[in-house]
Amino acid sequence: MFPPSIQKLIDLFSKFPTVGPRTAARFVFYLLKLSKEEIENLTSAISNLKSTIKICPFCFNPFQDDGELCQICANPSRDKSLLCVVEKETDLISIEKTKKYNGLYFILGGTVSKLKKEDLGKLRIKGLEERIKNQPPSTAKRGEARDEAKPQRSEIKEIILATNSTTEGQATALYLERLLKPLNKKITRLGRGLPVGGELEYADEDTLSSALEGRK
Amino acid sequence: MFPPSIQKLIDLFSKFPTVGPRTAARFVFYLLKLSKEEIENLTSAISNLKSTIKICPFCFNPFQDDGELCQICANPSRDKSLLCVVEKETDLISIEKTKKYNGLYFILGGTVSKLKKEDLGKLRIKGLEERIKNQPPSTAKRGEARDEAKPQRSEIKEIILATNSTTEGQATALYLERLLKPLNKKITRLGRGLPVGGELEYADEDTLSSALEGRK
Amino acid sequence: MFPPSIQKLIDLFSKFPTVGPRTAARFVFYLLKLSKEEIENLTSAISNLKSTIKICPFCFNPFQDDGELCQICANPSRDKSLLCVVEKETDLISIEKTKKYNGLYFILGGTVSKLKKEDLGKLRIKGLEERIKNQPPSTAKRGEARDEAKPQRSEIKEIILATNSTTEGQATALYLERLLKPLNKKITRLGRGLPVGGELEYADEDTLSSALEGRK
Amino acid sequence: MFPPSIQKLIDLFSKFPTVGPRTAARFVFYLLKLSKEEIENLTSAISNLKSTIKICPFCFNPFQDDGELCQICANPSRDKSLLCVVEKETDLISIEKTKKYNGLYFILGGTVSKLKKEDLGKLRIKGLEERIKNQPPSTAKRGEARDEAKPQRSEIKEIILATNSTTEGQATALYLERLLKPLNKKITRLGRGLPVGGELEYADEDTLSSALEGRK
Numbered sequence: 001m002f003p004p005s006i007q008k009l010i011d012l013f014s015k016f017p018t019v020g021p022r023t024a025a026r027f028v029f030y031l032l033k034l035s036k037e038e039i040e041n042l043t044s045a046i047s048n049l050k051s052t053i054k055i056c057p058f059c060f061n062p063f064q065d066d067g068e069l070c071q072i073c074a075n076p077s078r079d080k081s082l083l084c085v086v087e088k089e090t091d092l093i094s095i096e097k098t099k100k101y102n103g104l105y106f107i108l109g110g111t112v113s114k115l116k117k118e119d120l121g122k123l124r125i126k127g128l129e130e131r132i133k134n135q136p137p138s139t140a141k142r143g144e145a146r147d148e149a150k151p152q153r154s155e156i157k158e159i160i161l162a163t164n165s166t167t168e169g170q171a172t173a174l175y176l177e178r179l180l181k182p183l184n185k186k187i188t189r190l191g192r193g194l195p196v197g198g199e200l201e202y203a204d205e206d207t208l209s210s211a212l213e214g215r216k
Numbered sequence: 217m218f219p220p221s222i223q224k225l226i227d228l229f230s231k232f233p234t235v236g237p238r239t240a241a242r243f244v245f246y247l248l249k250l251s252k253e254e255i256e257n258l259t260s261a262i263s264n265l266k267s268t269i270k271i272c273p274f275c276f277n278p279f280q281d282d283g284e285l286c287q288i289c290a291n292p293s294r295d296k297s298l299l300c301v302v303e304k305e306t307d308l309i310s311i312e313k314t315k316k317y318n319g320l321y322f323i324l325g326g327t328v329s330k331l332k333k334e335d336l337g338k339l340r341i342k343g344l345e346e347r348i349k350n351q352p353p354s355t356a357k358r359g360e361a362r363d364e365a366k367p368q369r370s371e372i373k374e375i376i377l378a379t380n381s382t383t384e385g386q387a388t389a390l391y392l393e394r395l396l397k398p399l400n401k402k403i404t405r406l407g408r409g410l411p412v413g414g415e416l417e418y419a420d421e422d423t424l425s426s427a428l429e430g431r432k
Numbered sequence: 433m434f435p436p437s438i439q440k441l442i443d444l445f446s447k448f449p450t451v452g453p454r455t456a457a458r459f460v461f462y463l464l465k466l467s468k469e470e471i472e473n474l475t476s477a478i479s480n481l482k483s484t485i486k487i488c489p490f491c492f493n494p495f496q497d498d499g500e501l502c503q504i505c506a507n508p509s510r511d512k513s514l515l516c517v518v519e520k521e522t523d524l525i526s527i528e529k530t531k532k533y534n535g536l537y538f539i540l541g542g543t544v545s546k547l548k549k550e551d552l553g554k555l556r557i558k559g560l561e562e563r564i565k566n567q568p569p570s571t572a573k574r575g576e577a578r579d580e581a582k583p584q585r586s587e588i589k590e591i592i593l594a595t596n597s598t599t600e601g602q603a604t605a606l607y608l609e610r611l612l613k614p615l616n617k618k619i620t621r622l623g624r625g626l627p628v629g630g631e632l633e634y635a636d637e638d639t640l641s642s643a644l645e646g647r648k
Numbered sequence: 649m650f651p652p653s654i655q656k657l658i659d660l661f662s663k664f665p666t667v668g669p670r671t672a673a674r675f676v677f678y679l680l681k682l683s684k685e686e687i688e689n690l691t692s693a694i695s696n697l698k699s700t701i702k703i704c705p706f707c708f709n710p711f712q713d714d715g716e717l718c719q720i721c722a723n724p725s726r727d728k729s730l731l732c733v734v735e736k737e738t739d740l741i742s743i744e745k746t747k748k749y750n751g752l753y754f755i756l757g758g759t760v761s762k763l764k765k766e767d768l769g770k771l772r773i774k775g776l777e778e779r780i781k782n783q784p785p786s787t788a789k790r791g792e793a794r795d796e797a798k799p800q801r802s803e804i805k806e807i808i809l810a811t812n813s814t815t816e817g818q819a820t821a822l823y824l825e826r827l828l829k830p831l832n833k834k835i836t837r838l839g840r841g842l843p844v845g846g847e848l849e850y851a852d853e854d855t856l857s858s859a860l861e862g863r864k
Contacts, residue, residue: 017674026738032703032710039695042694046691062654064651194409198382206412209316214406222485246448248485262463264437278464309457522849532861596842597846620863624841626841628813631817639843645748647839
């Protein structure tokens with residue numbers, strides 16, 4: 001139906017999250033209306049991504065500056081005894097927006113519905129274990145002798161498994177909970193309860209039980 | 217458009233909660249197909265409601281037996297130091313279904329969006345204040361001298377404002393909180409957090425803040 | 433959970449079209465708040481339905497007056513050569529509201545998804561065949577000698593199968609089309625096309641084909 | 649919140665049709681996970697679009713081959729007396745998929761809600777008038793003397809205004825209808841009616857009127 005170079009781009013856009021072939025086609029027709037400059041602007045922005053964005057070696061958060069760690073991990077005022085495990089980058093952003101969390105993060109890279117080896121292999125589980133066993137990233141300024149940076153030495157004391165409250169998210173949290181248990185750290189999950197706008201009448205029994213238990 | 221006796225019934229059904237004129241019309245056409253016996257069965261069930269159902273003088277929960285109080289208020293094993301204030305009867309049912317609450321209830325009779333005298337007048341606010349000031353219902357068996365039922369004497373220690381997490385529900389809870397403050401009781405609200413099935417990405421900041429604070 | 437007289441009424445309301453147990457419970461709590469007069473008003477309106485409403489022997493439309501036929505069938509200015517077969521009473525109302533149809537109706541009483549004898553037995557198929565074979569209802573005024581009412585003699589010339597455009601509706605229309613074919617009448621169906629507010633992008637191919645063919 | 653090169657790309661993706669900032673962010677995090685080869689594959693596919701895709705000078709449909717016209721306009725077996733005016737490229741595709749239309753197209757480039765000069769200026773109205781006044785594209789093969797291609801000379805006889813059935817689509821069709829009236833061509837619109845799956849009960853009066861009038 002479509003000319004080959006349109007079809008090729010539709011196929012590529014269809015792999016984007018939330019995009020189906022119909023939306024992908026609309027994307028292509030949108031691009032066809034752009035000027036040459038706008039197209040170049042877009043393709044260079046896409047190409048630059050790889051060269052300018054680094055992935056934080058501690059939390060896997062993408063960042064863009066001269067440091068070795070992302071701005072959160074490198075921030076000396078963040079509480080390095082707290083580690084919040086999230087599924088994906090946008091979940092980290094969601095939590096940052098609340099301004100109620102001052103600890104570190106770890107981006108797991110997904111969730112699993114069934115505990116298949118294959119699926120688990122896609123998550124950064126080994127990395128998570130290592131982060132918790134070793135000390136969190138030193139935020140000693142460059143030039144300082146790291147050995148002397150003793151006051152910054154700190155230990156992760158609480159791991160918050162901030163996966164979604166979906167079946168996949170909870171299965172993943174349960175798996176991590178069991179896996180991390182031998183490390184003898186406090187392991188918590190996000191509180192369940194009525195969301196803003198929620199009504200008792202439409203709340204399931206688990207949500208309502210949690211809301212009752214978590215009353216304050 | 218409709219014959220008068222159909223239109224009259226459409227008008228009456230349209231006052232039922234969640235029912236609009238279109239659904240009301242479907243109700244009437246449904247009734248027209250019922251047998252005479254089925255119609256009598258329905259009308260006598262409606263008529264019997266008033267004569268068989270009593271409203272509990274303590275919590276306003278409808279009940280049907282010989283007692284003076286509803287089965288919850290009359291149950292000696294319920295914790296009479298807890299009073300859960302709900303908006304409506306079905307919210308009481310929702311909480312009972314969780315099997316996580318063993319205290320008493322008070323059905324407020326609605327919520328208010330703006331604190332207008334007129335709207336507040338429709339709620340059982342005076343009744344609520346009285347319930348809290350006085351002791352909860354005695355569950356002494358009939359025949360026993362009530363004066364001697366001293367061990368049952370108990371006091372409400374915590375008031376759970378279990379209104380919806382909607383604007384109206386929260387405005388009403390806030391109003392009650394201020395009103396009841398001078399009574400020097402512990403006043404709590406249902407915990408907010410991610411509902412079952414909830415995703416961080418779509419949670420608002422308040423919900424997510426509460427979920428973080430309520431982690432465990 | 434509920435007292436028996438409440439539960440009984442919940443069960444009865446749950447049989448109403450579109451009503452589930454949760455809505456049925458809300459209906460009962462609504463009734464509990466009504467005054468004795470309001471309850472009597474409702475039950476007598478329901479009881480009166482059977483005694484005041486008659487079902488038109490020609491089209492099965494409910495009506496309420498002294499005549500033998502409903503107001504549509506009895507109206508001498510309606511075109512008696514057109515018979516519109518609808519699934520249910522509210523569909524007749526929907527078509528009347530357009531003010532674009534001046535023929536007669538026949539309420540089939542439902543649709544079938546599979547052509548099972550059992551399901552077909554619930555529809556007024558025999559009645560429909562009879563209506564078409566015989567002449568439509570005479571609208572001679574009472575007192576007039578019917579034999580002389582010759583100019584009113586008329587014949588159904590077109591049968592409009594106005595079932596829904598759903599799978600059930602179309603299966604039923606197809607069944608009727610085959611059944612009525614030997615009667616040698618013009619048989620039509622409602623035109624398909626884009627509904628008001630419809631977009632080409634979201635229209636299925638059948639709808640769009642019909643819209644193209646039906647252009648004007 | 650986001651590093652500058654991520655934010656820049658989020659801003660660019662947010663201009664794509666149907667994409668908001670949240671989805672745009674997900675697109676960027678998706679791109680960050682792609683390999684260098686996959687990124688190059690995408691950017692070159694976007695860049696190639698402009699160089700390989702031509703816009704048909706008659707109908708504005710994008711195409712990709714050596715010809716001067718798109719495959720539809722260049723196809724000698726298409727009926728050149730029919731011109732179907734659509735809002736956008738995907739609407740052309742939708743109609744082609746029905747396989748019920750064998751005429752030519754004209755992509756208008758949008759619709760207008762209010763007949764403001766500014767909005768109308770974005771549509772290809774002048775181009776449409778010219779197409780109709782002049783003869784449709786000759787499909788004489790290259791090398792053939794065009795002057796001798798007399799049998800191919802043809803004239804547009806019917807203009808189908810295939811805009812959406814939305815307020816904007818209908819306002820635009822009405823505007824075009826008035827504008828094109830002096831050209832003395834047959835002007836039609838897509839048929840309205842019940843869409844596949846549509847129910848009488850939920851159809852608006854206009855849709856149902858059209859369905860009745862368009863019965864067949």
